[in-house]
Each structure stands twice: as C-alpha cells, then as structure tokens.
Amino acid sequence: MAIGPVQLIVLGFEHPNFHGEIIAELERLRSSDTVRVIDALAVHKDAEGEIEVAHLSNLSKDEAIELGTEIGALIGLGIEGETGMATGAEAGAQAAADGTTVFSDEDAWDVIEEIPNDSAAALVLIEHHWAVPLRDAVARAGGFRISDGFISPLDLVEIGLHSREEAEELHALATNRQPA
Structure with a gap:
C-alpha cells in the first residue's frame, strides 16, 4: 500500500x-x-x-x-x-x-x-x-520535494486570488485575530 x-x-x-x-x-x-x-x-x-x-x-x-x-x-x-x-x-x-x-x-x-x-x-x-x-x-x-508550506491568504492578494477584505477575513479565521 x-x-x-x-x-x-x-x-x-x-x-x-x-x-x-x-x-x-x-x-x-x-x-x-x-x-x-x-x-x-x-x-x-x-x-x-x-x-x-x-x-x-x-x-x-x-x-x-x-x-x-x-x-x-x-x-x-x-x-x-x-x-x-x-x-x-x-x-x-x-x-x-x-x-x-x-x-x-x-x-x-x-x-x-x-x-x-x-x-x-x-x-x-x-x-x-x-x-x-x-x-x-x-x-x-x-x-x-524541495520544500512545502501553507501560504497566508494575505500573500495571495498581490497575485489577485483574494481581495484585501477576503484575505483579512481568512487570515483572521486562521490565526484567531481580528481583521485590520
């Protein structure tokens, strides 16, 4: 297996x-x-x-x-x-x-x-x-494999995968922090 x-x-x-x-x-x-x-x-x-x-x-x-x-x-x-x-x-x-x-x-x-x-x-x-x-x-x-890791939603704003607001909400969910 x-x-x-x-x-x-x-x-x-x-x-x-x-x-x-x-x-x-x-x-x-x-x-x-x-x-x-x-x-x-x-x-x-x-x-x-x-x-x-x-x-x-x-x-x-x-x-x-x-x-x-x-x-x-x-x-x-x-x-x-x-x-x-x-x-x-x-x-x-x-x-x-x-x-x-x-x-x-x-x-x-x-x-x-x-x-x-x-x-x-x-x-x-x-x-x-x-x-x-x-x-x-x-x-x-x-x-x-050379490396791996999770990418923060905040890092995805620059390439257009999330709006700033979406990224801040997802980051807040993942890190237990209030959105900016």
Whole structure:
C-alpha cells in the first residue's frame, strides 16, 4: 500500500467549544479518500503550563497507543500521560540508536512549547492520500520535494486570488485575530 505524505497540523483554541464538527469533517475527508487521520490528540495546557492529553481519533485504544508512540517519537508526547511521554521518548531513542534521525537539532519543533498556557490544541497527524499519484508522477519524472508550506491568504492578494477584505477575513479565521 502506498503511503502518502504525512503532515502534523497543530490547531490552537483559546476557549474550546467542541461539538464534533472537526471530527465530522475529518471523517468526511477520510471517507472521500482525501486524507487518513493517523492519530489526533487534544492537549489542554493550564495557566501554569501543565498539560492534559486526550485521544480524539476513531482508532481503538491499542491502535492509538501504538500510533501515539509514533507521535511521541516525533514530539515527545503520548496519550497515556507521563507513561506515554516515556514510551514516546523511548521510541525516539530507539530510532536514534537504529540510525534513524527524525529531526536534527536545527529542525526540531517543540510543539508543546508553542501551545500558549491556559489554552488547548488539537494535534492531527494526517496522511494525504490525494497526493500519492502526484508524488509518484513527480518521482517518475525525476522530481523531488524541495520544500512545502501553507501560504497566508494575505500573500495571495498581490497575485489577485483574494481581495484585501477576503484575505483579512481568512487570515483572521486562521490565526484567531481580528481583521485590520
């Protein structure tokens, strides 16, 4: 089975108001074979920076722990509290001992540090199924990925894809900021 590109998306919430909409949308994307949610965690960080983790995806607990160990190896966090973090750290250490480097020190991303105190975040590890045929076609043509990233709607105004007003509204939605 071809595995598509995998992406970790971290979404912040100042005052979470979950009603199942996010999971429903991820389910819709999965059912259309657009993406597969490998794992999803909700992280609450209290005012002192202490974290509490809850599992969000529709995987079984055993699957979540197994895949959560993979996330733990990536970011040092698991769904089983300190035990999960230790398991994740062990998985990362074993990968390093086996010669596998997930992130260099320059590339390391401290996801948990970026979550503001007294807020919550959803960490969603997704596989992009839609990208498999494109990736394979690029590889057959001798191509390779150099870089990737999301482009801010504000950057799309100059090339005419959004009006300034549309871009400011979309940017405000994506960053939880008021439009200018």
